[in-house]
Amino acid sequence: MSTVTTDEPAGYVLTLDCPETPGLVHAVTGFLLEHHGDIVELKQFDDVRGGHFFLRVHFTVGADHADPGAAALQDAFAPLAQRHTMRFELREATARRRVLVMVSKFAHCLNDLLFRSRIGELPMEIAAVVSNHPDHRALVEWHGIPFFHVPVTRETKPEAEAHLLELVDRFEIELVVLARYMQILSDDLTRELTGRAINIHHSFLPSFKGAKPYHQAWERGVKTVGATAHYVNSELDEGPIISQQVREVDHSYSPEDLVAAGRDTECRALSNAVKWHCEGRVILHGNRTVVLL
Template sequence: MDTSNSSAPEYVLTLDCPETRGIVHAVSGFLLEQGCDILESKQFDSQPDDHFFMRIHFASAGDPATLESLSDAFVPVAEKFGMHWELRRQGTKRRVLIMVSKFEHCLNDLLFRARIGELPIDIVGVASNHPDHQGIVEWHGIPFSHIPVTAETKAVAEDELLKLVDGLDVELVVLARYMQVLSDNLTRRLDGRAINIHHSFLPSFKGAKPYHQAHARGVKTVGATAHYVNAELDEGPIIAQQVVEVDHTYGPDELVAAGRDTECKALSNAVRWHCEGRVFLQGNRTVVLR
């Protein structure tokens, strides 16, 4: 690549489509015709179901193309191959709403990573069914919404959450230890754009108190799983996992403490990969092009 024009605008193109010959040739040829240089290219051919996934990071060299002109010009290529695709300016921050209950470690981790620029996100709000974290959230200059949830008010509370999502133009909802089971209606509305952290290495030890379940089984590792939310409790497509070794000397409280760091790391990885356009849904699993 010619690096003389260091201010050249950069973009990320993500796509998936049925596998066939000529996809890479067509995409790279398109970028050549548009005067663009490829900086990074990742691809995966899922042979069992004949599906192709691709992520390309490129720069517009010479006469810089715009997001609009590139998108318009790419439509014929996408239509030819039946692509599901997205083109974004590199570094564009996704608008994120965080939902949390009383455990604050994942919330604090996301707030910090966003503040130092490690995550490509703009946290536009934090919602909680408890008021405990209002102070730290507002210290970061982020609006805090206290939305209590009881069995009688669950439907009303979820309506309020959806109003926040729509009103704040939220692109991704992050459940950072939000200890409420979402209704089928809410999970459908957030399909593909809600990430949950489960404090266990799924598919083992689902539901409540997984570390206590792990202790009862005498596990030698504990971990955490970040996954997309769906209607099945703790069954959504897995994006990222982290583990840490433990032994017989760990009681339930020690397992909980050991698992906190894995929860933070798994969740931040999942959020970053999603917002960088590296995660593709494939049925009940994901393809992550890193």
């Protein structure tokens, strides 16, 4: 994981969830006080129905005190986390997650991610791009990013997925982004990537799953089209939803018009989901997500 210079205060981001009990915010802020932490932003959500607590806090270490580093803070926080059965992540606020993007024929989401990453809008480093077609090699390599053409057929799918996991390990990938990658991942691969793979579906889920959703939408005479970014799981287009975007349309739109209208919603939904994940704002809880904005 690399770091990037921003105008925001440096420091750390702590994201956690645990069963709801009294005094959790007091416990976390007390830990920060003990370690000379100054809170920049704190977001929390109490799921009263489910009895679960979610929190994200961005903090800095006071200028008058030595910065202990992320590893030392993680070790210091671990006993408190264990006491409250917390899942937690503590990382440098300026860290950029290493991302592998997968794409097929349609390039708009890939191009959007490449551009946003290049200008520093997304806190990530695209370490590699994988495609089952060779079409986008020149675009990707223009950005100075390695491109891997990995064809997939029914017979070669196990080998292709093994190659993908080898690339994930080789490039120390933290997040896989399916930017209109039009191959269905195997159950084994989706289990391996649980919580660290995001897909963009060109439809406003749960409506119009599978192939040609905009054509399905046109046949139903929809008045909005949209896109859904979600975590990948073993159920096709059923993973926990992170971000959705919609756009109004009307009866005059052809199926091709709906496809064109949907492209912007796809790019925005996916870039939002990737950004929020990389910033530690998304907490996966069962088949749902909590996004602390």
